[in-house]
Structure formats: structure tokens, C-alpha cells
Amino acid sequence: MLTYPLTLHFEVTDHCNNSCPHCYASSWIQSPAKRPAKRAKPNIIELARRIVDSDVFDVVITGGEPLILGIDRLSELFKFFNDNNVQYSLNTNGRLLSQATCKELKDAGLQSVLISLHSWVDELHNEIVNAPNAAGDTKNGIQNALNQGLRVAVNQVIDNRNIDTMYASSAELERMGVHQISFTRALSPMKVGYKVDTINAARFLDEFLKCKENLNVSVVSLLPIPFCADPRVKDLDVKLSCSGGISSAVLSCYGDVRFCPHDSHVWGNVFEEGFDTIWKRISEWREDLAAPAECDDCSFVVDCRGACRVASKLYSNDYTAMDPWARHSVKNYRRKVLYSEFDPDCSYRLSSDIRWRKENEAFLLYFGADHLLVNLDGVEFIRRLPQEFVPSELLSATEENREVHFQFLNVLYYNGLLVNKGKL
Structure with missing residues (x-):
């Protein structure tokens, strides 16, 4: 159990110029009864300070539509995170991304x-976001962001209306030059008809x-x-299980903490109690949240953990129910190896994007979106590594703990912490 999350979705506003039925933040627009009582919003930097104090590595700045805050307030937030060595990115519908805004x-x-x-x-697209002329604005925003040299990923939320356009839309985005294309199956807390139900899982995977x-x-x-959604999933390099409440969480513009962007349950408010107390409560709940009983004898239950718990909740009103895309347990199956083998005679260097955090009696190494816990001996070994080295030569100089160190280097390589430079 981690002392704090590694990544955090920071909802800097609950206002938006779209009205998507799949978005929890805009649900009160679709259903006035769900509209929260009017509340005063804290200063955005006060919230950001609590993020920094919690040693969070990576922040996704989102909303609502974060650009509604304006460039000045976002720039102030960026500077605060820059000054405190917190990595961040921006989630937006792109409609306000003019050339000038992207440059700023x-x-x-x-x-x-x-x-x-x-x-x-x-x-x-306009129908899905309930906003006329939104598509043109968003396409222009994508192009403007690319023109200014930003790394652009584009996400498509998939429901029964756009499932057959996944490939055609993605091909157009590839031609634009975007860096990544992602898909999210729609989870709507309001309109059941907009959810991608189990009969469409195969269609989704066909397009994917x-x-x-x-x-x-x-x-x-x-x-x-879920691994069992389709026989093709098992050998795909796709997200396996939910990180909500395990290594990630959500902080709203009011200070409310949730375990997932798609879930509405509030676990506490950072202005009423410490973030560490709230996170401990969430983590303990997630740790005790068992995978569905139907998954007990599945070969992938440890990796998959029943897949999306919020999808289960929305469809069955039970976090421990089967994911609606799950079909059956998978037994006696070995996943294909998706990485190259560690060669001790190649030259390696340590990845340059590793960050560290003290975690109870160990150290947590954070890299990309992954992490690894190592003890103090492991940290000291990493710190002594040359800028570039050949493992067989490095370890031949000492007899002490040679096999242990070799296995540790193998673990670092498997987890992407060592970069293979090839044979010298």
C-alpha cells in the first residue's frame, strides 16, 4: 500500500463548453437533480500545494474544461509544478486551443x-458532446497544438454510435501527425443506452x-x-487492471477526493482532513476489494483483478461484480513474452526519466507511468552504476553478490529502467 498516489487527476474546474453524457463532471447539466450545492472554490495553488506536499509525481490537469480557467491561472499552476519538480499534462476538448493559446x-x-x-x-462528434460546431473547433485545436510542437494524444470515448468509426477516425488523426491515439469505452452514469454493452466488445476489439x-x-x-473479453486480448499490450485507489486518485476543484474519474463517490476533502488520511482510507478499501468470485480460478486474476470496477458498479451496482465485458475465467495460459531478453554482453544505460520517493522502509522508483519498489541496497547499487556499462564486465570485477546483482539488473531491464545500447 503506497503512502500517497503516484499520479493524480486534478479537476481544476467543473465548468465546460461541451456537455458530454459520459462525463461525470458535466452530469448535472444533463440531470439538474444531480447538480451539487453551490460551493466556494479554493485557490487553485492551495490545492496544488497539497499535491506537492504529497510527493505526487504526475498530474493530469483536467476538468470540466481546464482552458476555461484562462491562460494566466494555468500558467501560474504550471510554474508552481515546474518549481516543485512535478510532471504534468493537460486534458482538454481542444475547442479553445487557438494558435496563440497553444504558444502561450x-x-x-x-x-x-x-x-x-x-x-x-x-x-x-457534435451529437456525442451535445454542442454544435464543436468538431471543427476541436480539429483546429489539434492542428494548432501540433503546429506549436506540443505532444498531442487524441482520445475517443466509444459508445454504440461511434464504434464503427474508430478506425476511419484514427486514420485521419494519424495523417494529422498526432503522437498517440487512445480509446475509452463509454461509462455513463446517466444514460444506459449510451454504454457499450457486452455484445459490442468484439466490435470494439475488431476496430481496436x-x-x-x-x-x-x-x-x-x-x-x-478483461483478459477474458475476447481470446485476442491475452496477447495484446493493453492496460490490464484499474490503478484507481492503488496508485492514482482524483482531486476536484473543491478539494474532494475520489478514487476514479468515472466514479462519483467522494472519500473526503483535503481541507477537512489530511490527504494522507483520505488516501489511506481509499487504499485500504481497494486492497480489500476482491475480484469477482467468478475470477478466482483464472490464470490472470492477479494481473487483471476483474478489470474495471467502476464499469461493474455502473452496470450491476456492485464494485465486486463481473466487468460487463468479462466472459469466463482463463486457465492454464501463458502470455506471450512482449520484451526482448536481457543480454549481459550488451551495453546499457540507466533510463534518464527515473524519479525517486521514500516509501515506508523502501524507495519507490517512478518512470513513465510505472513504478518499482527497491530496498536501500538496491538504491545504492543503482547510484553506483556508471553512465554506460556492460553487465558482464561490470560484475566480473567483484565476487560479492554477483548473482544477486545480475538478477537485479535483469529486473531493472524487464521494468524498462535500463536502456539497451547494443553490442559494443
Whole structure:
């Protein structure tokens, strides 16, 4: 159990210029009865300070629509995170991304942006976000962000209306030059008819695989897909299980903490009690949250943990129910090896994007979106590594703990912490 999350979705506003039925933040627009009581919003930097004090590594700045805050307030937030060595990115619908805005965002320190475009067909996208002319604005925003040199990923939330446009839309986005294309199966707390139900899981995977196999761009799923949803899933490099409450959480513009962006339950408020207390409560609940009983004899239960717990809650009103895409347990199956073997005679260097955090009696190494816990001896060994080295030569100089160190280097390589430079 971690003392704090590694990544945090920071909802800097609950206002938006779209009205998407799949978005919890805008649910009160669709259903006035769900509208929260009017509350005073804390200063955005006060909330950011609590994030920094919690040693969070990575922040996703989202909303609502975060650009509604304005460039000045976002620039102030970027500077605060820059000064405190917190990595951040921006999630936006892209409608307010003019050329000038993109330049100001980049000048303020922004490097990466995730933009939502649910279909290349304008009428379909506009229908999904409940906003006329939204598609044109978003496409312009994508192009403007690319023109300014930002790293652009585009997400498509998939429901029964746009599931057949996944590949065609993605092909257009590839031609634009986006860096990554992601998909999220729609989870709507309000309109059941908009959910992608179990009969469409195969159609989703048909389009998803077509994109992965035919497009020269990274293609990912932002929500976990159960191993048993389809025989093809087991050998795909896709998100396996939910990180909510395990290594990630959500902080709203009011200070409310949730375990997942798609879930409405509030576990506490950082202005009423410590973030560490709230996170401990969430983590203990997640640790005790068992996978569905139907998954007990599955070969992948440890990795999958029943996939998306919020999907289960929305469809069955039970966090421990089967994911609606789950079909049956998978037994006696060995997953294909998706990485190259560690060669002790190659030259390696340590990845440059590793960050550290003290975690109870160990140290946590954070890199990309992954992490690894190591003890003090492991940290000292890593710190002594040369800038570039050949493992067989490095370890031949000492007899002490040679096999242990070799296995540790193997673990570092398997987890992506060592970069293979090839044979010398």
C-alpha cells in the first residue's frame, strides 16, 4: 500500500463548453437533480500545494474544461509544478486551443496534451458532446497544438454510435501527425443506452486491433479490458487492471477526493482532513476489494483483478461484480513474452526519466507511468552504476553478490529502467 498516489487527476474546474453524457463532471447539466450545492472554490495553488506536499509525481490537469480557467491561472499552476519538480499534462476538448493559446501554454512549460475527438464525422462528434460546431473547433485545436510542437494524444470515448468509426477516425488523426491515439469505452452514469454493452466488445476489439495493426502510431486503451473479453486480448499490450485507489486518485476543484474519474463517490476533502488520511482510507478499501468470485480460478486474476470496477458498479451496482465485458475465467495460459531478453554482453544505460520517493522502509522508483519498489541496497547499487556499462564486465570485477546483482539488473531491464545500447 503506497503512502500517497503516484499520479493524480486534478479537476481544476467543473465548468465546460461541451456537455458530454459520459462525463461525470458535466452530469448535472444533463440531470439538474444531480447538480451539487453551490460551493466556494479554493485557490487553485492551495490545492496544488497539497499535491506537492504529497510527493505526487504526475498530474493530469483536467476538468470540466481546464482552458476555461484562462491562460494566466494555468500558467501560474504550471510554474508552481515546474518549481516543485512535478510532471504534468493537460486534458482538454481542444475547442479553445487557438494558435496563440497553444504558444502561450508551451511557453509556460506545457509539453503534452490529450484532446478528445470522438469521431472524425463532425455531426457525430457534435451529437456525442451535445454542442454544435464543436468538431471543427476541436480539429483546429489539434492542428494548432501540433503546429506549436506540443505532444498531442487524441482520445475517443466509444459508445454504440461511434464504434464503427474508430478506425476511419484514427486514420485521419494519424495523417494529422498526432503522437498517440487512445480509446475509452463509454461509462455513463446517466444514460444506459449510451454504454457499450457486452455484445459490442468484439466490435470494439475488431476496430481496436485494426488500428494497432495498420496505423503507424501508438494505439492504447485508457480503461482496462478483461483478459477474458475476447481470446485476442491475452496477447495484446493493453492496460490490464484499474490503478484507481492503488496508485492514482482524483482531486476536484473543491478539494474532494475520489478514487476514479468515472466514479462519483467522494472519500473526503483535503481541507477537512489530511490527504494522507483520505488516501489511506481509499487504499485500504481497494486492497480489500476482491475480484469477482467468478475470477478466482483464472490464470490472470492477479494481473487483471476483474478489470474495471467502476464499469461493474455502473452496470450491476456492485464494485465486486463481473466487468460487463468479462466472459469466463482463463486457465492454464501463458502470455506471450512482449520484451526482448536481457543480454549481459550488451551495453546499457540507466533510463534518464527515473524519479525517486521514500516509501515506508523502501524507495519507490517512478518512470513513465510505472513504478518499482527497491530496498536501500538496491538504491545504492543503482547510484553506483556508471553512465554506460556492460553487465558482464561490470560484475566480473567483484565476487560479492554477483548473482544477486545480475538478477537485479535483469529486473531493472524487464521494468524498462535500463536502456539497451547494443553490442559494443
